[in-house]
Amino acid sequence: MAQTHASGEQGHSVGLYLITWLLLFVLSACSYFVDYIHLQGMWRWSLILLFMMLKAVLIMAVFMHMAWEHLALVCAVVVPPLMVLIFVGIMMLESDYTFLTRQLSFVAGP
Structure with missing residues (x-):
């Protein structure tokens, strides 16, 4: 260099x-x-x-x-968006569960 x-x-x-x-x-x-x-x-x-x-x-x-670039800079740029993608994936799974439980609740009634 x-x-x-x-x-x-x-x-x-x-x-x-x-x-x-x-x-x-x-x-x-x-x-x-x-x-x-x-x-x-x-x-x-x-x-x-x-x-x-x-x-x-x-x-x-x-x-x-x-x-x-140095590994520290690469990790500082790459890791946060990767974590956001993982978080979005977890929330997608959670939303499916919530949607399913709401459907079952509305069908069964009070």
Whole structure:
């Protein structure tokens, strides 16, 4: 790293960015292909979300330079949204339980 700064070179090669753009293009094409073949239900949403997350990781790693940062900074940026996703998942399970118990209560009556 010190040699890079001493020689005046900064940044990363253009090839890295071109490969990243190509991968983003391929992932976007795959996402559109899911709609094109008319997948429905859980498969559709799972694949679209998977491609979306992969694109987000690529953008964070390369364009936001997170791949070259210290682990502490990466954890400070990545862990909180991951915890929010886990919390949302738990709340989704809880909402299903609450909805089911309300339906049973309304059907059975007082």
